[in-house]
Amino acid sequence: MREGQPTAIQLAAYTAPAFWIDTVDLTFDLDPAKTRVLNKMRLRRNPDVAAQPLRLDGEELNLARVLVNGGGTSFKMDGNQLVLENLPEGHDAFDLEIFTTCNPEKNTQLMGLYVSNESFFTQCEAEGFRRITYFLDRPDVMASYTVTLRADKAKYPVLLSNGNLVEQGALEDGPNGPRHFAKWVDPHKKPCYLFALVAGQLVAREQRIVSRSGTEHLLQVFVRPGDLDKTEHAMNSLMASVAWDEARFGLPLDLERFMIVATSDFNMGAMENKGLNIFNTKYVLANPATATDMDFGNIESVVGHEYFHNWTGNRITCRDWFQLSLKEGLTVFRDQEFSQDMAGEASARAVKRIEDVRVLRTVQFAEDAGPMAHPVRPDSYVEINNFYTVTIYEKGAEVVRMMQTLVATPTDSLGRDGFAKGMKLYFDRHDGQAVTCDDFAQAIADANPGSALALHLDTFKHWYSQAGTPRLQATGAYNAAERTYTLTLSQSCPATPDQDRKAPFVIPVTLGLLSRDGAALPLQLAGSSEAAPQHTLVLTEASASYSFVNIDSEPVPSLLRGFSAPVVLEDGLNADDLLILLAHDSDPFNQWEAGQRLMLQSALVAIQQNKDLTGQPVLSDALVAALRNVLRHPTLDAAFKDLALTLPSENYIADQLDVVDPQRVHALRETMRLQLASALQADWQWAWDAHKNNGAYSPDAKSAGRRALSGLAMTMLCVAAVQSGDAVTPGRVYQQFKDAGNMTDRFNALSALVVSGHALAQDALALFHKLFQHEALVIDKWFALQAGAPDRAGDVLPRVRQLMQHPDFSLRNPNRARSLIFSYCSANPAGFHRADAAGYVYWSEQVLALDAINPQVAARLARAMDRWSRLAEPYRSAAKVAIERVAAKTDLSNDVREVISRALSAA
Numbered sequence: 001m002r003e004g005q006p007t008a009i010q011l012a013a014y015t016a017p018a019f020w021i022d023t024v025d026l027t028f029d030l031d032p033a034k035t036r037v038l039n040k041m042r043l044r045r046n047p048d049v050a051a052q053p054l055r056l057d058g059e060e061l062n063l064a065r066v067l068v069n070g071g072g073t074s075f076k077m078d079g080n081q082l083v084l085e086n087l088p089e090g091h092d093a094f095d096l097e098i099f100t101t102c103n104p105e106k107n108t109q110l111m112g113l114y115v116s117n118e119s120f121f122t123q124c125e126a127e128g129f130r131r132i133t134y135f136l137d138r139p140d141v142m143a144s145y146t147v148t149l150r151a152d153k154a155k156y157p158v159l160l161s162n163g164n165l166v167e168q169g170a171l172e173d174g175p176n177g178p179r180h181f182a183k184w185v186d187p188h189k190k191p192c193y194l195f196a197l198v199a200g201q202l203v204a205r206e207q208r209i210v211s212r213s214g215t216e217h218l219l220q221v222f223v224r225p226g227d228l229d230k231t232e233h234a235m236n237s238l239m240a241s242v243a244w245d246e247a248r249f250g251l252p253l254d255l256e257r258f259m260i261v262a263t264s265d266f267n268m269g270a271m272e273n274k275g276l277n278i279f280n281t282k283y284v285l286a287n288p289a290t291a292t293d294m295d296f297g298n299i300e301s302v303v304g305h306e307y308f309h310n311w312t313g314n315r316i317t318c319r320d321w322f323q324l325s326l327k328e329g330l331t332v333f334r335d336q337e338f339s340q341d342m343a344g345e346a347s348a349r350a351v352k353r354i355e356d357v358r359v360l361r362t363v364q365f366a367e368d369a370g371p372m373a374h375p376v377r378p379d380s381y382v383e384i385n386n387f388y389t390v391t392i393y394e395k396g397a398e399v400v401r402m403m404q405t406l407v408a409t410p411t412d413s414l415g416r417d418g419f420a421k422g423m424k425l426y427f428d429r430h431d432g433q434a435v436t437c438d439d440f441a442q443a444i445a446d447a448n449p450g451s452a453l454a455l456h457l458d459t460f461k462h463w464y465s466q467a468g469t470p471r472l473q474a475t476g477a478y479n480a481a482e483r484t485y486t487l488t489l490s491q492s493c494p495a496t497p498d499q500d501r502k503a504p505f506v507i508p509v510t511l512g513l514l515s516r517d518g519a520a521l522p523l524q525l526a527g528s529s530e531a532a533p534q535h536t537l538v539l540t541e542a543s544a545s546y547s548f549v550n551i552d553s554e555p556v557p558s559l560l561r562g563f564s565a566p567v568v569l570e571d572g573l574n575a576d577d578l579l580i581l582l583a584h585d586s587d588p589f590n591q592w593e594a595g596q597r598l599m600l601q602s603a604l605v606a607i608q609q610n611k612d613l614t615g616q617p618v619l620s621d622a623l624v625a626a627l628r629n630v631l632r633h634p635t636l637d638a639a640f641k642d643l644a645l646t647l648p649s650e651n652y653i654a655d656q657l658d659v660v661d662p663q664r665v666h667a668l669r670e671t672m673r674l675q676l677a678s679a680l681q682a683d684w685q686w687a688w689d690a691h692k693n694n695g696a697y698s699p700d701a702k703s704a705g706r707r708a709l710s711g712l713a714m715t716m717l718c719v720a721a722v723q724s725g726d727a728v729t730p731g732r733v734y735q736q737f738k739d740a741g742n743m744t745d746r747f748n749a750l751s752a753l754v755v756s757g758h759a760l761a762q763d764a765l766a767l768f769h770k771l772f773q774h775e776a777l778v779i780d781k782w783f784a785l786q787a788g789a790p791d792r793a794g795d796v797l798p799r800v801r802q803l804m805q806h807p808d809f810s811l812r813n814p815n816r817a818r819s820l821i822f823s824y825c826s827a828n829p830a831g832f833h834r835a836d837a838a839g840y841v842y843w844s845e846q847v848l849a850l851d852a853i854n855p856q857v858a859a860r861l862a863r864a865m866d867r868w869s870r871l872a873e874p875y876r877s878a879a880k881v882a883i884e885r886v887a888a889k890t891d892l893s894n895d896v897r898e899v900i901s902r903a904l905s906a907a
């Protein structure tokens with residue numbers, strides 16, 4: 001686990017492998033303390049690469065035997081690599097047999113083969129396979145796998161691996177009784193990061209389906225006995241995913257059997273191993289009593305995401321890990337589109353888009369402005385695990401989305417058909433290969449000759465090579481005499497680590513124009529004979545101007561509709577302009593955005609005034625009235641109203657400031673919330689009454705939106721009640737908490753009491769724990785809610801420290817560690833950034849404690865301090881001391897070391 005000096009791996013240093021591995025035949029004797037792995041490979045030299053020794057990766061393995069073509073051979077160790085210098089010369093294939101053992105029950109990193117709740121699981125992406133056997137652990141080496149699993153039958157009745165089960169049966173009895181085996185053959189070649197095995201006491205929900213082409217498939221969702229009643233939604237999501245990929249992209253399921261297995265010990269969300277997806281229980285298990293609407297939505301999108309990887313990631317994989325976004329950005333784009341299509345109606349699609357953009361802007365923009373900023377295709381890394389980031393995933397998805405926008409035509413205004421054609425060409429060219437982001441972009445462009453993407457492909461690809469969030473400035477000039485409106489767009493991009501100067505990006509800017517009374521104006525570019533309600537400009541240079549003709553009065557521009565590019569828009573609109581967009585914009589994204597910007601502008605004005613914030617109104621009467629109109633609007637969706645009436649987060653407000661005083665940001669947001677709660681009290685009461693009854697639970701977008709709005713109303717009512725001393729409303733909320741027919745309503749009520757700081761919160765928390773003490777995922781929510789609660793006189797940290805002692809807490813379980821420690825350090829700025837530095841001390845303790853157990857999880861926690869250099873004093877100096885305290889530890893993992901040294905270099 002502890003390596004020597006970490007060295008950075010460079011994209012520019014890529015060379016093809018010196019050997020290919022054609023087939024792999026693995027036999028496992030599964031034993032928690034000592035699993036034996038026999039690895040028989042057939043290799044040959046890569047004729048395109050100069051002859052050289054074979055260097056196989058391995059980590060924490062005990063090597064017992066190496067045979068070449070059945071006979072002994074000489075070998076040596078070089079660090080973690082097994083080096084074979086005397087292999088047969090020439091280009092004929094040869095056999096290599098390696099016998100090793102490993103210790104799964106001691107594997108707390110959860111990479112490679114590990115034990116969780118008495119069952120065996122594997123995680124190989126990115127470089128976990130080398131913890132199972134010696135191998136060329138790189139994604140461009142694709143092999144055919146045959147896997148035999150042997151284990152005690154009573155403890156491990158279910159034995160799974162990739163592909164098809166070809167044989168199973170009894171073995172001779174072992175010391176613990178009967179043993180058995182199962183043999184699996186994967187019909188598809190794959191890189192080793194997609195290998196998986198599972199063994200244990202599991203039960204499955206099964207479903208047979210017939211694809212469009214008439215082939216039959218078996219879908220299975222495996223869970224621990226007792227969890228079967230929480231698998232229906234995952235299975236429904238899987239069936240919908242299979243149907244969607246066939247309908248939208250013509251991509252069918254290419255396996256007889258597709259399996260999902262849930263485990264409660266998992267570093268990430270889920271993993272797309274070929275035919276055998278392994279999932280964090282959080283993204284599989286749900287029933288109305290234990291899971292919220294958000295859980296149901298996440299399960300649908302993660303099940304979709306992993307399933308869609310079967311083509312984008314598995315059939316065509318990455319040449320090297322610098323190309324990670326080739327599969328992740330594309331697959332996130334696909335899962336976002338899937339969720340939108342599942343949501344159905346235009347308004348529900350827009351809600352999903354707003355939610356996705358909110359994540360991008362609060363998390364990815366912050367990453368792009370901090371010490372871990374990196375391009376969608378990084379140039380170098382120390383530890384690849386640190387690059388499973390929102391930049392690779394979410395910004396990568398935006399890059400793919402822009403490609404779709406840029407292949408649009410008059411008859412295909414969204415670019416869907418052009419993009420689908422591009423996908424088809426991508427598979428025609430590269431199916432079965434390990435390729436690069438360039439290959440993908442080239443295929444989409446080549447399939448759409450003459451498109452803006454094809455014309456500007458080289459400039460477009462700066463999105464892959466340059467980090468940082470571009471700024472897009474827009475200024476409009478109206479000429480009344482000529483009835484023209486001229487829009488000038490210009491772009492710039494701030495420096496990021498290792499990249500001082502940036503070349504222009506290709507930025508698609510979808511826009512509309514509104515008259516000041518809110519009517520949509522037709523857009524007619526000078527020189528064009530056509531007018532349309534909406535248009536997409538494509539900015540390819542530092543600056544450009546566009547003239548629109550036949551405009552009768554000075555318009556309000558609605559720019560970057562649907563968030564058509566991942567940029568910061570600076571259009572100089574004032575409050576009056578934004579109020580017009582909030583009331584009338586036909587683009588729901590920009591309508592929502594106008595409200596957010598109005599709230600943000602008010603916040604920034606207040607924060608920069610040097611005065612006490614408590615009790616001062618921050619939002620103007622006009623804004624409060626406009627928000628009331630949205631809340632009471634007769635036709636807008638409840639889900640949209642919930643988003644529109646939710647204040648920008650503390651982290652998002654902080655991101656707009658050069659120097660951040662987290663306590664001041666918190667006080668300000670609390671003040672705004674209290675103002676909205678009090679000023680709209682009657683409206684919140686109406687909203688709660690009108691949306692709280694939704695009949696039998698169903699996770700559909702419409703009823704989920706109603707529950708979300710009723711939840712926001714409850715919180716606002718409790719906030720106002722705590723202020724006014726009214727005891728009736730909190731009592732009713734407590735009653736709803738007790739009577740709720742589903743977890744969403746129950747948790748929203750609990751959260752309203754906790755967030756408002758009402759005295760009933762303590763009783764409610766105790767009762768909640770009692771009701772759900774045997775539901776691990778619900779107990780995670782219980783920890784997270786308390787760790788993320790608004791700080792009142794420094795009360796959160798003592799509570800977090802106390803919860804660390806709770807019998808249900810465990811540092812070893814990543815979900816539990818995240819629910820308590822991450823919720824506090826990353827999601828509760830005011831609780832965490834304390835003037836006495838106690839939050840930072842806690843953070844450094846937990847990073848070090850976690851690093852000894854699980855470096856990947858520790859490195860994620862380390863990132864809670866990414867933006868320390870922008871903090872006001874005394875926070876800034878205290879944060880630096882804490883980071884230095886971690887850096888001083890000599891045996892840090894590479895994972896944590898990389899994050900910490902980048903953070904320190906930001907000073």
Ligand code: PHE
Pocket residue numbers: 123125126267268269270271272305306309328388
């Ligand atoms: N490839 C997984 C996904 O995005 C994420 C993952 C990465 C899971 C590394 C585990 C380890 O779907």
Ligand code: ZN
Pocket residue numbers: 305309327328331
């Ligand atoms: Zn993925």
